[in-house]
Amino acid sequence: MIEMFFMCSELFQLLIIYAFADKMIKRRYSQPVTFIGWLLLFILDGVIVLKVNNGILNMVMYYVLMLIILSFLYCSDFQNKIMLVIHIFVYGVLAEFVVYILMSFLGEIKEDMYFLTSALSKIVFSLIVRITIILRKKKDTMNISLKLLLCVFAMPVGTCTGCIIQYFINNGFNDTYLEIVFYLIFIIVNYVSFIMFDTMQQYVIISAENSILEKESEFYYKQCENIQNMWEGLRNLKHDISNQYVCEKLMLQKGEYEELEKHYDDMIGKLRFDEIYSKTGNIKIDSIINYKLTKIAELGAHIICNIKIPKEMKFDNMDMVIIIGNLLDNVMDALKEVQDGKVELNIRYMESNLLLKVSNSYAGNRRKSAKGEYITTKNDKKIHGMGLKSVKRTLEKYNGKLCITEEKNVFSVKLHMCI
Template sequence: MTYFQTTTDAIIFGLEVVLSMIEILFILRLFNKVFGEARINHIKLYAAAAIAMLAITCGLRMILNPVRPAALPPITVLCSMFFLLCYPPNRQKKVLYIGILLTVSYFWILLYDLIVTPIEDKSIWLTLILCHVGFYLLLELIRKTDRGKQWSIPFHLWLLLMAITVASTAALGVMEYYISKREDPYSLTVEIPISLIFLFINLSLFVVFDKFSTLMHTERENTMLEQQVQLQHRYYKELEAAHQQVRALHHDMGNYIRSAEQLAAKQDNNNELIGFLNAASGQLKEIETVISTGNQYLDSILNIKIAEMLHEGVTVETDIHVPSGLKLSFEQAVIIVGNLMDNAREACRELQCGERWVRINLSYINHTLFIRIENSASPIQKWDNGLPVSTKNEPFFHGLGLKNVKKAVDELGTMDVESSNHSFLVRIALYDR
């Protein structure tokens, strides 16, 4: 038997090769979305996949009946498994998605076969094209519904989703067995709605996994946010207590130095001692409270954070006009002002000493507290939901500050974030309700 019986057979085989090569490119495009960018060059990856499909299609053509298509969607999905090694490690998601994708491809072939095969005088060209194009559309549907997040779900939930797709595959085998045992396999059409139901169930598993993983990630993130707030609350309480002790010591030291100056003045030849005491007194006067709004919580956090910035060589400009009776709780001051100041200081740390600056503006107008904090910063490389994403080794932990701020502000007012090549700006309006 020759490799191609007729010219038409050769042309159909060529069409089959082209369609299967396009199909694996669609699958790799889906992988880029759900598993992250491939770790090798895209052109090399796509070229290798196309060559692999060409080799597999030719090999299957030699084994199978030449009249029957050799490279159907399930074969393409199986071939694509070898290229999963080129993507970032996420074993849980890869195993589940390949399992579901295989089940979907098999149900698609069964459904297509049940609908198309009984049709008389059909065009083999058209049926072959529609079979692959229909699967392309399913792949695009899956890609559109996935958020592309590399999150995981608890093992028992993953096992449940795997059990559903395995049970679907078993049901598929049973259906194909009974169809093959009938004298006329296509005499009944009850398998068509059943196949549609199973196809829909398995397509829904992609959405279910995405929803579950998002929910689990949100819960973990909320837990981390709450833990950070608790730690910050304790940290600032301790700092406030230490700040009170420093202020008391500052007051007492001033009294001690003034008393020593008076005693030294009564004795002769104490000019050097008097000069030293005067210098010490002058230094104490310099260690005055930088900010005094009347709200002890706001004052403590601003003074502590400004002192830390000045110590790190950051130029700080302040313009603060708020009433002494400002209603701002300790928790609000910690979460909103404390985190914004920390964020500004972290951004300045990445710059040279002469380039570090922070501008702090607070005003209270018409029962609304306006907070505007701008700082020098490097350009933001990545954003997520309107907030910058940290580029540090553990971005999940380093990105909690602004998320905490946004979460607190959303309950009280509005928040706006802007970034340029050299600065980062946060504007907040808190309504006095």
């Protein structure tokens, strides 16, 4: 029984150390591989404890093995890994000291308190680690809600208090009020666990959406760069057009008709643009609109485009790219299911106010969720259906408004942004 308790308490502390290392330094391998590495440390430490009957030597070998595990599993500097091991050692000593002081106030420390002091030291150790992680996040300017902060501290504090009360109850202190306090703490800890689960669930959802937004931003930025390079190449080609005429004339004079035909094919390939829909002078916005509408035109859709915006606006160009790109992607998906579709894009900018409306044909009825949000028809629910959510999240930066209407198989999105 004692051996089982010792093994469980050491495993609990090792899991805390594993989580601590993951927060402080960067992993080299995936999470499962890293976890297996830490389990290997746990097994090796158990073997050493059984074979070596020397407490100080066991402790030294444990921290040396920990440093070796950190060196293999994490890609930070060796000095940082040494500092992490030192921190873990100091936190362990500090936890033991805090528990010793706490138990001294309650009376003489007896041998039968071993289980209690061991459990309390592990809980205090986890509390110190949590405080360190929170301070690290605060240093990295991460916002932590007060509710979550209280929950983080309430769990170990409530557990420690409950352990102490339970010890007194087991040793003959049969006080009704003491038992009531114990059960109240038990209820509070469970309630706090529920709050933390709910908070973490919301965090996972927001984290997934932010990850998709970051990928979209990166994708659109690279896409705009590529399109911008294409337009720069076209400008250079137009600039060198006189030299091209000289080459063509020489080929014609020499009768090199096959070479001339090949030359014309190359020129047509470089100059092949169906239509320039946007000519505002804002390269990123022009690029995304021209690229997307050209793709939509390939679906056989009739396009009406009316854009009147200045070359420079107070809005972040990448925000505009995210909004326009997502809306036109949704249009493209809808038009794949209809024949002879129609698209109308209107953008206006007046006195720091931007008005955008995009309408398109679509087939069938769009379903909505209980919250009134449109449900994607794609198979991959996690990736698809995020277009309008991305637009809404970007609009929040400008206190923008979004209005969605559908009538006679025409889906329309209107938005207003202002600075």
